[in-house]
Each structure stands twice: as structure tokens, then as C-alpha cells.
Amino acid sequence: MxxxxxxxxxxxxxxxxxxxxxxxxxxAYIKSTKSNPKRIPISVIVCAKNEAENVAKFIPLLAEQDYPNFEIVLIDDASSDDTLDLFESFEKQYPNIKLVKVKNNEAFWGNKKFALTLGIKAAKNEYLLFTDADCYPISKDWIKEMSSQFTLEKTIVLGYGAYEKIAGSLLNKIIRFETMLTAVQYFSWAKIGSPYMGVGRNLAYKREEFFNVNGFIDHMKIRSGDDDLFINQAASRKNTTICFAPESFTYSLPKKSFKEWFVQKRRHISTASFYKPxxxxxxxxxxxxxxxxxxxxxxxxxxxxxxxxxxxxxxxxxxxxxxxxxxxxxxxxxxxxxxxxxxxxxxxxxxxxxxxxxxxxxxxxxxx
Structure with a gap:
């Protein structure tokens, strides 16, 4: 034995x-290449539900991006806190901000995919860049770096969504190691030609890719997966590339308790059961x-x-x-x-x- x-x-x-x-x-062993900045119009899309504290801090950072032609589409998914009020004030303050208000819908209640679909349809530009309401770009060149990877063929760009460091926290190190390992996996498989997921904290694609697969319709009833299930369905060897320039990273606030992180990981792992065989x-x-x-x-x-x-x-x-x-x-x-x-x-x-x-x-x- x-x-x-x-x-x-x-x-x-x-x-x-x-x-x-x-x-x-x-x-791991790929060499970094110099980005080729483009000036294509970009729509940055942010969906928020009860994120007043985060949007107050992070939306101004998006508005201050150093990019010549972009709009920010803010989607309020029927928030019950001050998120909508803040979004309305930002809309008045910044001319390139567009607000989408989502009311409770019995058929799609609590479904982020429904809210995102409305935001995608409302965007005026064909190239879309996504992040979450609790995320912020590490630099003013985030849009420039992510959009630089678009070509006529490459219409999906997978980015890296990191988590902030908390000194002396073992849980934080576990969260960041798991996030890094996940990124290594989806970046590597994308380089091989078999992309299988991305993260909504830092993801870009051309709107036609969304409509080519009828949006989220095939997995609308699955509460999570607006990012990885979409990429699993829409991404291919021909249309997908990656962006790992440090200026392209976004950062999120990590969970501070094991229980919160455990719930988050359960949602991610349960979604993976719907990937391709x-x-x-x-x-x-x-x-x-x-x-x-x-x-x-x-x-x-x-x-x-x-x-x-x-x-x-x-x-x-x-x-x-x-x-x-x-x-x-x-x-x-x-x-x-x-x-x-x-x-x-x-x-x-x-x-x-x-x-x-x-x-x-x-x-x-x-x-x-």
C-alpha cells in the first residue's frame, strides 16, 4: 500500500x-512590455448598492483619471442608504458622470446583473471598463493602461483587482495570497489561449461582446458571476488579453473578519460550479x-x-x-x-x- x-x-x-x-x-516568466496608449472613448461602469461610505471616497478618484475621453456611469441598485444622494451630487459636480437609477423589480430583486445590464445599455461608449464601488485605481493612469490593451481583435481585457495591505494581519495575508494565486491562474490560462474568468473589480470589454452572448441572460438567475461567468462564456483565444502593468491595478478594502471573507469565498466557489466542463x-x-x-x-x-x-x-x-x-x-x-x-x-x-x-x-x- x-x-x-x-x-x-x-x-x-x-x-x-x-x-x-x-x-x-x-x-510568471512573461516579460513586461511597454503599453501603447490609445485615445478610444471609454465608459467606466460602477454599480453600487448601499455603498455610501465607499463611493464618497472613491468616485472622486475615478473622476480624476488622466484620460482625454471618458465617462463614468454610476448605477444605484435601489440603495437604502445615502448612495443615491451622493451619486446625484457627483452627477452635478462632474460633467462626465451619468447616473442610472435602478428601482426594486420583483423579477430581478437583488440581482446585480440586472442593474449592470441597465448601466451597459446607458453607456454612450462602446468600450467599457468595470470596477466595484468599494474599489479605487492605484494611479491616474488606470484607464489609460487598461484601454491600451484593446486592439481590433482583443476586445476583452482582464485586469488585476488587489486588496489593501493590513499590517500584522494573517487573515489579510491569506486573502491577498488567494487573490494573487487566482490572478496567476486566470492570467496564465488566458495567455495559453483558454481564458476562463476575470474579476469585476478590474475588467474591460467592448459592448458588442456583451450582446454577442445576450448579456447575462444564460446565468441571470445565478446571483453572482457578472464577471467570471460572463468571461467564461464570452472570452476566447482570439478576443482576450491581459493587463498587469502596476498602474492598471485597482485596490479594494479587504474583509476584516474571517466570517465575512468565508461568506465571500463561498459565493465565488459556488459560482465556479457553472464554468465550462x-x-x-x-x-x-x-x-x-x-x-x-x-x-x-x-x-x-x-x-x-x-x-x-x-x-x-x-x-x-x-x-x-x-x-x-x-x-x-x-x-x-x-x-x-x-x-x-x-x-x-x-x-x-x-x-x-x-x-x-x-x-x-x-x-x-x-x-x-
């Missing part, structure tokens, strides 16, 4: 090598290989006499993962999380297993 487990362990290390070196290496399979294989690597390492070190061989394989696995994620974290300005990599990885694997089990018995429903 131990011999079978040992050979299974070798296979797991080989699978991990394939993911980290062959797949994730497509992003290949994407579900590759994500499942990657996670299972991570889990089995930890479990089999413990078993073999405890019971196998040739522990030196096992220890060498463990060291080899951590070497190539650390190198790949090290290069990736440098590109995404997340190097500090790598100091805690082995610990965070193990904690995250256990948390994800817990989330998957919990999600089987209860499903998250509303986006707010």
Missing part, C-alpha cells in the same frame, strides 16, 4: 510541476493535487522508510512553486505574502475544503 501511495505522490508532484511551470509559467476539471485537478500533496507528504514521512526521497520530492515541489509564485508576486506587487507561503498555502487548502463542504449543503443567494 505504501508503494502505491509513493507512486501516487510522484504523480501528484508531476501534476503540480505541470501547473506551476508549464501553465502558471506563462504569466474543461475549466471545472482543470480547477478541480489543481485543488485536489494541492490537497493530496499535503496529505500524502504527511503519510509518507510518517510511515515510509525512504523518507529522504520523499523529503527531496517535497523540497523540489516547494522550490518550483516558490520560484513561479515569487516571479508572479513581483509582477503583482504582493511579494510580502511569499514569506508566509508554506503556512498560508496549507491554511488556505483547509479553508477551501471547508468552504466546498459547506457549499454542498447551503447556497449563497444575494450579492448584497
Amino acid at each position: 505504501l508503494t502505491i501511495i509513493f507512486y501516487l505522490f510522484i504523480a501528484i508532484v508531476a501534476i503540480q510541476f505541470f501547473y506551476y511551470i508549464i501553465v502558471f509559467g506563462k504569466f 474543461f475549466d471545472r476539471i482543470q480547477l478541480t485537478v489543481f485543488y485536489i493535487s494541492q490537497l493530496l500533496f499535503i496529505v500524502l507528504s504527511i503519510i509518507l514521512l510518517a510511515f515510509l522508510h525512504q523518507w529522504i526521497i520523499v523529503l527531496s520530492l517535497i523540497g523540489f515541489r516547494y522550490l518550483f512553486t516558490w520560484i513561479t509564485l515569487g516571479f508572479s508576486s513581483g509582477k503583482l506587487k504582493e511579494k510580502d505574502v511569499m514569506y508566509w507561503f508554506p503556512i498560508i498555502e496549507i491554511v488556505l487548502i483547509i479553508i477551501q475544503l471547508n468552504i466546498m463542504i459547506t457549499t454542498i449543503f447551503s447556497k449563497p443567494v444575494h450579492w448584497k
Whole structure:
């Protein structure tokens, strides 16, 4: 039995090598290229529901972007706080702001996709750039950098939505490591030619891509997935590219309690179950290989006499993962999380297993 487990362990290390070196290496080892700024008209779209505190701080940062031709479409999704009042004041203050008011609709109550659809239709420009109400661009060149990736063929641009750093917080490091690893995955698969997701905190596409797949109609009843399910359906090798210039990043306020983050991750993981079969399979294989690597390492070190061989394989696995994620974290300005990599990885694997089990018995429903 131990011999079978040992050979299974070798296979797991080989699978991990394939993911980290062959797949994730497509992003980790890519060279940064100088952007080619364009002056295409852009509509920045922000959907908010009860986000008064955040929009008061972040909408002015969007309005101050250094870009010659853009509008900001603010969508109030039937907020019950002061969000709408703030949006109305911003509309008066900035001439390039357009306000879309969404009232409660019995058929689409609490559905962000319905609100976004109204905003997309109201936008005057063909090229759309999305972020969330609790996000802000890291620089005044955010629009310039994201829009620079558009070409006649490349009409979907996947960006990086990071989270703010909180000193001394292990939860914050876990959140940022998981966010970085997710970005490495979707950036890498996009480079290979098989894009499968993006994040609504930083995402751009041409409006025709939205109408080519009839918008969110195929997954309108699924409360989440206005970003990743749309990209899973609309993105392809021909029409999708990535943007990872540091000036293109957006930052969000991270969850400060484990419970809040757990709920957020449950929503994300439950949405992934609606991806295309290949994407579900590759994500499942990657996670299972991570889990089995930890479990089999413990078993073999405890019971196998040739522990030196096992220890060498463990060291080899951590070497190539650390190198790949090290290069990736440098590109995404997340190097500090790598100091805690082995610990965070193990904690995250256990948390994800817990989330998957919990999600089987209860499903998250509303986006707010």
C-alpha cells in the first residue's frame, strides 16, 4: 500500500510541476512590455448598492483619471442608504458622470446583473471598463493602461483587482495570497489561449461582446458571476488579453473578519460550479493535487522508510512553486505574502475544503 501511495505522490508532484511551470509559467516568466496608449472613448461602469461610505471616497478618484475621453456611469441598485444622494451630487459636480437609477423589480430583486445590464445599455461608449464601488485605481493612469490593451481583435481585457495591505494581519495575508494565486491562474490560462474568468473589480470589454452572448441572460438567475461567468462564456483565444502593468491595478478594502471573507469565498466557489466542463476539471485537478500533496507528504514521512526521497520530492515541489509564485508576486506587487507561503498555502487548502463542504449543503443567494 505504501508503494502505491509513493507512486501516487510522484504523480501528484508531476501534476503540480505541470501547473506551476508549464501553465502558471506563462504569466510568471512573461516579460513586461511597454503599453501603447490609445485615445478610444471609454465608459467606466460602477454599480453600487448601499455603498455610501465607499463611493464618497472613491468616485472622486475615478473622476480624476488622466484620460482625454471618458465617462463614468454610476448605477444605484435601489440603495437604502445615502448612495443615491451622493451619486446625484457627483452627477452635478462632474460633467462626465451619468447616473442610472435602478428601482426594486420583483423579477430581478437583488440581482446585480440586472442593474449592470441597465448601466451597459446607458453607456454612450462602446468600450467599457468595470470596477466595484468599494474599489479605487492605484494611479491616474488606470484607464489609460487598461484601454491600451484593446486592439481590433482583443476586445476583452482582464485586469488585476488587489486588496489593501493590513499590517500584522494573517487573515489579510491569506486573502491577498488567494487573490494573487487566482490572478496567476486566470492570467496564465488566458495567455495559453483558454481564458476562463476575470474579476469585476478590474475588467474591460467592448459592448458588442456583451450582446454577442445576450448579456447575462444564460446565468441571470445565478446571483453572482457578472464577471467570471460572463468571461467564461464570452472570452476566447482570439478576443482576450491581459493587463498587469502596476498602474492598471485597482485596490479594494479587504474583509476584516474571517466570517465575512468565508461568506465571500463561498459565493465565488459556488459560482465556479457553472464554468465550462474543461475549466471545472482543470480547477478541480489543481485543488485536489494541492490537497493530496499535503496529505500524502504527511503519510509518507510518517510511515515510509525512504523518507529522504520523499523529503527531496517535497523540497523540489516547494522550490518550483516558490520560484513561479515569487516571479508572479513581483509582477503583482504582493511579494510580502511569499514569506508566509508554506503556512498560508496549507491554511488556505483547509479553508477551501471547508468552504466546498459547506457549499454542498447551503447556497449563497444575494450579492448584497
